[in-house]
Amino acid sequence: MYQTKEQEILPEYWYNVVPDLPEQLSPPKDSSRDSSSIELLKQILPEKLLEQEFSFRRNERIPDEIMDLYIQIGRPTPLVRARNLEKKLSYSGKIFFKYEGATVTGSHKINTALPQAYYAANEGVEEVVTETGAGQWGTATALAASLNSMRSKVFMVSTSYKQKPLRKQIMEIYGANVVSSPSNETDFGKKILKENKDHPGSLGIAISEAVEYALEKGYKYMLGSVMNSVITHQSIIGLETKKQLELQGEEADVMIGCVGGGSNFSGFAFPFISGKAEMIATTAEEVPKFTHGKFGYDFIDTAGILPQLKMFSLGADFVPPGIYAGGLRYHGAAPALSMLVHSGRIRAEDVGENEVISAMRLFSGTQGIIPAPESGHAIASAIRYARQDPASKKTIVVNISGHGLLDLSIFSRGKQ
Amino acid sequence: MYQTKEQEILPEYWYNVVPDLPEQLSPPKDSSRDSSSIELLKQILPEKLLEQEFSFRRNERIPDEIMDLYIQIGRPTPLVRARNLEKKLSYSGKIFFKYEGATVTGSHKINTALPQAYYAANEGVEEVVTETGAGQWGTATALAASLNSMRSKVFMVSTSYKQKPLRKQIMEIYGANVVSSPSNETDFGKKILKENKDHPGSLGIAISEAVEYALEKGYKYMLGSVMNSVITHQSIIGLETKKQLELQGEEADVMIGCVGGGSNFSGFAFPFISGKAEMIATTAEEVPKFTHGKFGYDFIDTAGILPQLKMFSLGADFVPPGIYAGGLRYHGAAPALSMLVHSGRIRAEDVGENEVISAMRLFSGTQGIIPAPESGHAIASAIRYARQDPASKKTIVVNISGHGLLDLSIFSRGKQ
Amino acid sequence: MKPRLLIYFTLGFPDDQFLVKLIRDMPDGLVDGLELGLPSADPRYDGPKIRLTHIAAKSRELERFDPVLRVCGERGIRVNILSYYSDFENNERNILSFLSRHSVHEIIVPDLLIDYADIADPFLKKLQSAGISYIPFFNAATPDRVIEKYMRSTNSWIYYGLQPSTGINMPLDIQSVVERATSLLRGRDIIFGFGIRNGQDAARIIEAGGHGIAIATALIDDINRHDADSVVHKIEEYRRAIDFVV
Amino acid sequence: MKPRLLIYFTLGFPDDQFLVKLIRDMPDGLVDGLELGLPSADPRYDGPKIRLTHIAAKSRELERFDPVLRVCGERGIRVNILSYYSDFENNERNILSFLSRHSVHEIIVPDLLIDYADIADPFLKKLQSAGISYIPFFNAATPDRVIEKYMRSTNSWIYYGLQPSTGINMPLDIQSVVERATSLLRGRDIIFGFGIRNGQDAARIIEAGGHGIAIATALIDDINRHDADSVVHKIEEYRRAIDFVV
């Protein structure tokens, strides 16, 4: 990263998969009969973002200012041949990992936080608002706001707020105002607290609060996944990976990533969609949206303020078990990704906590990196794949969406 | 980092400054009259390391196996132009930072841990032993041992052991056996515990215990700083930096780093020593070895098992205040660095806690990186330098020895 | 070629008499064609304003709309019919006979390629054998391979939606959308619709290479008020805007 | 040229009679020279064995050593004197007259360039005006610019230490150390000392281009036991080892 040769690896354009999908994406759907929740997006999202969201240009030029910021935050991120892991697994093929944990905020989330904040700042907005579950999105938002000289407000799911003081602290270092959700700062939050003052919160609730707050105050809302423009921004992961493989004379046979809202997986895999690589989208066994969810229209947020999207979903009111990988708890998955899983182009796989933790241990002990528990799911799938046929010569490329230095407690769960 | 172009940046040789010093380095000195504590090194250090320590070849070839490991752990590390910080400071020159926090263990310590562990493993050693204060060295040792299929044992200064459970956890993930020092596993530790069962420990004590333990069991000891061979290994920082600046057509006017034992600063700055760049070695106001220490022979460890070195020292029995930057609490500084400070080639500067914390906040808010508190000292010096003459066109290059994600508590200290 | 101007009305809204009168009194040559929507129970890709017209239209008995179609015929105005496939499915025979009764040979089915892609091929065959031309409805979200496929199975002009749904106004770079559409659909006439807000937008579409525009939501309020003069006045404005370009 | 063999003794150890006898009875041509150390209060760069000889030698009255120097003169054995600067400093006049009394023209001062670099220049001037040649003592830690400087201020042969202090045996790549020294000190004779353990080491030094070796610690135990035969026997072994190379 940050090398002189960064220009060789950084793409000039983001890639939007929509023109290359097998079928047409269903548009977002209004939730009510006589008002447009789609038009409501105009109030809470930066104009430029919406323009990107709905024009579906295959190649979306990355503005110079954002390119500079990308370099500042650590792009291009490394693509590493996991030689030690290969050896440990006696795998005859190659395993590469793309390491998004190398960004300064520690995950891929900054890839979209930067353009979103930049567009908002360009429109003269003074404050951006968002929600966070695991904390990664809130962290990215906070830094992106700070880099664009705006304030930021983060509604943090109550359980995380309690369990992850370090996350809160980082956001505050970046200047964010962090509140526990459900909160008393929105009507929706108040309503929920009234019913249960110890409500543990959920991502759906936090999104609803953030949207309400942004609407109320005339601020802009930042969305961390699911939307197509977010996935377009994240394509920088896959575009870099493509170039990095190319420069090494390599080709991906299998691409693996984890899925929360679908942004890191899609950003990583979509630039390869027209090729032949096998693709595996890994979800948490506890949030099996692809294997047990329904493919159809469902709400983005619990309160139903935002439009519905056609996607795999476990239901907008799905209350996930308190799993360690907060970023994978979201009920749905981005429409384009959902379509490609539905069509069979991408294979879905669930992995459980024990398998994930031992995969993470194996990875840390051989490659040194402490992966985010979310990314641990992708690693588990990769290890599963390599073990199924150690004699295979296939090149596996796995996306490690973030580091887990602030989520170390998970390892204690996996102790025998 | 890890790019195809890594070969362009990674040096083939480490650089040993000794042949280029203005005067001859004083050799280590035996502590007792009729036994050789220098020869004792042969029992606890790998032969190859000692050979490097005392042959002082200007260029020391990096073995291929270590080069591969260097790439695996994230070398070359990025050299980043801190454009956002420059803007914030209205500084007319350029500020670059070399970011050692980008290694998988989060600091420069892995640069020497890898060769030390590799040499030990080549001699058939099954376990390596060391001490750790801040935790960074223990972390690097633990991973280096794991990557070379050895066990590791870490004596962790008692206060850190209590205050930094995350550090302990990471070392354990890498397979280390971590004990609080003073411990009951060595005679020296027992003796100290007998006098004060709540002794907070110190780096000098922990070194003594680790050395005693290694001697007792016939294991090898890993030394994290101070020794010349360690500084030679760390030269990879400066050699990369040199190449990275060159590739960008830049030249360093000022080089700044923080000093604990002196390894990160020396590794960073020494490859530039024959040039004209101004050099600033920053120490903690609370451990002002250069400004208030004595330049002369003193012990490496508190128990006096190891030889004496001619260096700036506050005394081997110096008990530092419980400052936040554990890595800067060591009483001495590497002989070659001490000589160059003594000769005036390198300027020493002390900075205090408040200045460091506000420098870290400024840096995090503009560049996104949470630096290690140790590195925060270098950043404070750099900011001080830039503020003294904002119209200057000088290129400041500062070494950020590690990230501070596991030391976030320090920010609470700086809260108004 | 002269830029074309298409106007959309939902049949049955605000009532049949008003539509008949409006069309009968329309100045000669003002519009190049009418797009008449069959009221739908689930107009999923329409914005709130047009959604309202579907609700207001209530009845879906097609005979009721004969007078409107007849006046179009009398005045020689070219007509195409818009029907959601979800409605067509259950009413196939009636719709086909309605079309043939009024010699309408063109149909737009906005949800076909999105929600019914898997049965689109037999459906198109059926239209073909009924002598009806399928007007592809594409928008910025239509994948290249879908466009290529349906370009091959029809030689109609194209209806191109600028927005994800009618009537809403998302920020839009008209120039780039139109240029992309015309380059993908080279050789076909493309009429752009969905969310054209004013004469300026309209002109920009033609300038960028579009062959025509379709106006709908912009007229709904006036129609709802039964204000025929105002409707005609607005249509004239669009006419002037696009004619001026050439 | 024949490789040279230098032997080091600390004056006064184990006692003057033994040294006199040892030197007197030494076979002709066995050694090319002797390096005689003045007992030091702080032999800081010596290992434990030689440190012991300094302690044992106790007295620092130079007259006591006249008989040893005399027998060297009688046998025509070339001699140089080793003195720590820390001792020289306080005893300058006596040492200089001791040297002149025995026509010794060469001196080695191991700590000069390390701990007294700043006063080295006037000291060298003083030696020069006393007609004494300064033998630079370098080792692997001596910086290039120090070597260059003292190469310019003397044309003596060079004493090169292989180890950080005498007598200790650190792991060492003899070949690379000797090659580096000979290439840096091109044109000068270099005698290597400090930690030569056996004939094999000695031979390797000569093979790598060294001009001679100096032996000290290897003999101390035998000297301490007053075992002259054994000392001579060991010296002969080194002689054979280095002569065999050529």
Ligand SMILES: Cc1ncc(COP(=O)(O)O)c(C=O)c1O
């Ligand atoms: C590290 C990490 N990985 C993955 C995810 C899942 O999100 P997405 O599927 O949108 O990439 C998150 C979300 O918080 C995350 O923080």
Ligand SMILES: Cc1ncc(COP(=O)(O)O)c(C=O)c1O
């Ligand atoms: C991050 C970091 N920086 C700096 C230091 C100081 O050590 P040194 O001066 O040897 O680089 C340490 C020591 O633990 C450290 O962990």
